[in-house]
Amino acid sequence: MADVTEVLGLAVDEVTDVLTAAALAPSVHNTQPWRFRLAPDRIELHADPARRLPATDPEDRELRLSCGAALFNLRLALRDHGIRPLVTLMPGAETPGALATVRRGGNRDLDDETRQLIKAIPARRTNRKPFRDAPVPVGHRHALVRAAERERSWLHVVTDRDERARLQRLVAKAQRIQAGAPEVRAELTDWTGPRTGDGIPPTSAGVRPAPQDEWAMRDFQAAERPPGKDYESDPLIVVLSSFYSGPLAELQAGQALQRVLLTATTLGLSASFMSQAIEVRPVREELRRTLGGNLEPQTVLRIGFGSPVPASPRRTVRELLLEPIRTA
Numbered sequence: 056m057a058d059v060t061e062v063l064g065l066a067v068d069e070v071t072d073v074l075t076a077a078a079l080a081p082s083v084h085n086t087q088p089w090r091f092r093l094a095p096d097r098i099e100l101h102a103d104p105a106r107r108l109p110a111t112d113p114e115d116r117e118l119r120l121s122c123g124a125a126l127f128n129l130r131l132a133l134r135d136h137g138i139r140p141l142v143t144l145m146p147g148a149e150t151p152g153a154l155a156t157v158r159r160g161g162n163r164d165l166d167d168e169t170r171q172l173i174k175a176i177p178a179r180r181t182n183r184k185p186f187r188d189a190p191v192p193v194g195h196r197h198a199l200v201r202a203a204e205r206e207r208s209w210l211h212v213v214t215d216r217d218e219r220a221r222l223q224r225l226v227a228k229a230q231r232i233q234a235g236a237p238e239v240r241a242e243l244t245d246w247t248g249p250r251t252g253d254g255i256p257p258t259s260a261g262v263r264p265a266p267q268d269e270w271a272m273r274d275f276q277a278a279e280r281p282p283g284k285d286y287e288s289d290p291l292i293v294v295l296s297s298f299y300s301g302p303l304a305e306l307q308a309g310q311a312l313q314r315v316l317l318t319a320t321t322l323g324l325s326a327s328f329m330s331q332a333i334e335v336r337p338v339r340e341e342l343r344r345t346l347g348g349n350l351e352p353q354t355v356l357r358i359g360f361g362s363p364v365p366a367s368p369r370r371t372v373r374e375l376l377l378e379p380i381r382t383a
């Protein structure tokens with residue numbers, strides 16, 4: 056464990072605030088697979104290889120999506136301190152192993168939209184519970200699509216009845232494949248239940264899956280569902296995609312994911328994920344074809360008006376720090 060130091064002209068307390076905000080990002084199974092290295096002129100974002108999910112996410116795709124989401128929060132938190140962040144993705148030899156470096160690109164005042172997104176960081180949470188049976192207004196949908204575009208990604212709203220049915224079948228098929236894979240099940244079990252500072256606690260587990268569910272949700276061992284408390288009949292379903300594949304696109308899509316989720320939060324919307332169809336490679340290929348073959352699907356979200364849910368745990372900032380780079 057390292058100590059927080061002054062970086063980018065920020066005091067220790069301010070750096071702690073910025074990293075706390077970054078770590079409030081969503082991550083697959085709440086693994087929080089990110090680490091930060093502090094140098095006077097930059098914050099480096101690194102993956103934490105000890106938090107990989109080799110069976111569920113063998114290519115580290117979701118790990119990088121999660122890190123991209125943390126990077127988006129980091130960018131916003133720096134803006135909150137008047138700093139315009141200068142981000143380099145996959146910086147290469149200059150900072151070995153880093154997924155991104157963030158430097159000070161001058162000062163910049165906050166605009167209203169950014170202020171709203173910053174406020175949404177601690178309010179956003181994955182909501183696995185049934186939503187209200189109220190449609191998401193068209194204006195809200197457009198705002199979500201724009202949010203993805205702003206981060207060079209694509210949000211496809213699945214409205215066509217046949218396409219929805221195909222996607223439902225793909226999610227269910229992937230769910231069955233994962234249920235039959237002992238290593239995937241073991242990772243889910245490892246990260247579910249009471250842990251300290253990470254994983255999915257019972258309070259975030261949502262409701263227990265039931266045969267009548269149209270969309271197959273991951274089973275985080277929630278308490279039995281009370282009768283009559285089924286899922287909403289017509290959630291907004293979206294697929295977030297990147298325009299190309301590979302680590303850089305995944306980091307970009309992670310930032311887009313977080314802009315979409317925070318924008319949803321500012322609009323009073325909740326979201327949960329259905330990643331199974333993307334995690335299982337052959338199913339992902341089918342989904343890619345369903346989407347026309349030109350986009351790289353990165354995640355599937357269910358969005359609607361939910362009731363409040365508690366926050367999930369996070370590690371302390373000190374646990375996230377790599378040894379600092381000392382200058383002579």
Ligand SMILES: Cc1cc2nc3c(=O)[nH]c(=O)nc-3n(C[C@H](O)[C@H](O)[C@H](O)COP(=O)(O)O)c2cc1C
Nearest residue numbers: 081082083084085117120180181273328329330367
């Ligand atoms: C790339 C990615 C994939 C995820 N996939 C799923 C999923 O398939 N099912 C699910 O219930 N939650 C999924 N999540 C949500 C995480 O479990 C959640 O972000 C984490 O537990 C932290 O909780 P919070 O989002 O409420 O802060 C995913 C999150 C990310 C970033």
